[in-house]
Amino acid sequence: MPDELLPFGWDERVAALFAGLDVPGAVPGRVSRVDRGSCLVVTDDGVVRASPFGAVARQAGLSGVPATGDWVAVLGGGGDDTGVVAILPRRSAISRKDPDEQVTAEQVLAANLDVVAVVCALDRPVGQNRIERMLAAAWESGAAPAVVLTKADLAPNLGQAVAEAQAAAGGVDVVVTSAVAGDGIDDVRALLRPSRTLALLGPSGAGKSSLVNRLVGDEVQPTGAVREADARGRHTTTARRLVPVPGGGVLLDTPGLRSLPLWDAGSGVAAAFDDVEDVALGCRFRDCRHEQEPGCAVRAAVDGGGLDGRRVESYHKLLLELDALEVRRDEQARRAQGRRGSKLLSEVERLEGRRDR
Ligand SMILES: Nc1nc2c(ncn2[C@@H]2O[C@H](COP(=O)(O)OP(=O)(O)OP(=O)(O)O)[C@@H](O)[C@H]2O)c(=O)[nH]1
Ligand SMILES: [Mg+2]
Numbered sequence: 001m002p003d004e005l006l007p008f009g010w011d012e013r014v015a016a017l018f019a020g021l022d023v024p025g026a027v028p029g030r031v032s033r034v035d036r037g038s039c040l041v042v043t044d045d046g047v048v049r050a051s052p053f054g055a056v057a058r059q060a061g062l063s064g065v066p067a068t069g070d071w072v073a074v075l076g077g078g079g080d081d082t083g084v085v086a087i088l089p090r091r092s093a094i095s096r097k098d099p100d101e102q103v104t105a106e107q108v109l110a111a112n113l114d115v116v117a118v119v120c121a122l123d124r125p126v127g128q129n130r131i132e133r134m135l136a137a138a139w140e141s142g143a144a145p146a147v148v149l150t151k152a153d154l155a156p157n158l159g160q161a162v163a164e165a166q167a168a169a170g171g172v173d174v175v176v177t178s179a180v181a182g183d184g185i186d187d188v189r190a191l192l193r194p195s196r197t198l199a200l201l202g203p204s205g206a207g208k209s210s211l212v213n214r215l216v217g218d219e220v221q222p223t224g225a226v227r228e229a230d231a232r233g234r235h236t237t238t239a240r241r242l243v244p245v246p247g248g249g250v251l252l253d254t255p256g257l258r259s260l261p262l263w264d265a266g267s268g269v270a271a272a273f274d275d276v277e278d279v280a281l282g283c284r285f286r287d288c289r290h291e292q293e294p295g296c297a298v299r300a301a302v303d304g305g306g307l308d309g310r311r312v313e314s315y316h317k318l319l320l321e322l323d324a325l326e327v328r329r330d331e332q333a334r335r336a337q338g339r340r341g342s343k344l345l346s347e348v349e350r351l352e353g354r355r356d357r
């Protein structure tokens with residue numbers, strides 16, 4: 001049993017997956033951090049830098065790129081040619097669309113999570129739409145979602161802020177914390193267990209690293225003051241990183257998210273808005289967009305005060321975003337098809353040309 005990996009979540013499930021691999025000489029490890037051309041992997045022999053792109057990986061036929069949290073097989077013992085040779089099947093993964101407007105591709109933020117905590121600071125207004133967006137991605141990941149409110153000591157009106165967060169959380173647990181006062185830390189700890197991984201996602205300055213330090217009981221992650229004027233963070237954490245917690249469980253601290261464009265998150269949106277979807281079952285038309293259609297139960301519920309109009313609008317925006325993504329992906333697929341087609345055509349012409357000669 002690889003002792004060093006136990007604090008990083010090694011368990012029988014992972015052991016069985018690794019045993020099923022057939023790569024002689026490879027050792028198991030968990031990706032703690034991903035850099036441009038390589039990643040840091042925790043193994044039983046310590047942390048090694050391994051490349052998923054080098055000769056070793058190529059020879060092994062590695063497909064895919066590892067994300068933080070991935071369980072991998074590593075070959076090479078830590079030397080320059082150490083490579084990632086296999087990525088074990090993921091139990092869950094949180095993704096977004098690549099935030100680059102020009103790119104239509106999935107970006108996996110982290111893998112093998114048990115809980116995705118949406119972190120929201122109370123030194124600024126509660127962003128309900130942002131909570132809903134992040135919860136949709138969290139639900140989609142396959143991990144259990146949670147909402148963690150931070151800086152309760154700075155909330156001008158704590159009761160109201162919590163109520164607003166709860167309204168956006170749609171039944172997901174909302175934990176109220178203060179890393180300064182020590183409030184709610186045990187409630188976050190209760191989400192952890194040995195071999196469980198909890199990821200903290202949220203904007204810069206929300207207090208993710210402060211929470212990590214408080215849970216670990218040591219300053220393992222640097223933290224940075226927010227700007228006075230608007231409480232925005234300064235992107236203190238620059239890489240995703242796995243941090244074992246004494247007493248069991250693993251935290252994933254992440255750099256502040258500037259944006260979280262959804263990727264393929266239809267069922268995540270449905271789960272985050274199951275109250276709206278329940279009401280929508282009563283609409284006259286199955287494909288009702290809840291706009292001008294007659295017999296719309298959602299609009300009736302908004303008018304009657306049973307549903308929050310803001311929440312319905314937020315739901316709509318996310319659905320529209322997913323529709324737009326779908327269109328872009330179709331376009332991309334068509335273009336790729338076109339390229340393949342014209343390549344095939346020129347190949348045929350080349351062969352025919354040869355035959356004619
Ligand atoms: N008053 C108060 N301040 C807090 C609390 N938690 C964090 N802070 C402060 O908020 C600022 C930002 O905290 P960080 O932990 O660095 O925030 P982060 O979410 O890790 O930010 P990035 O790494 O930039 O994404 C720091 O000055 C912290 O001291 C809290 O519970 N109460
Ligand atoms: Mg941080």
Ligand SMILES: [Zn+2]
Nearest residue numbers: 283288290296
């Ligand atoms: Zn409707």
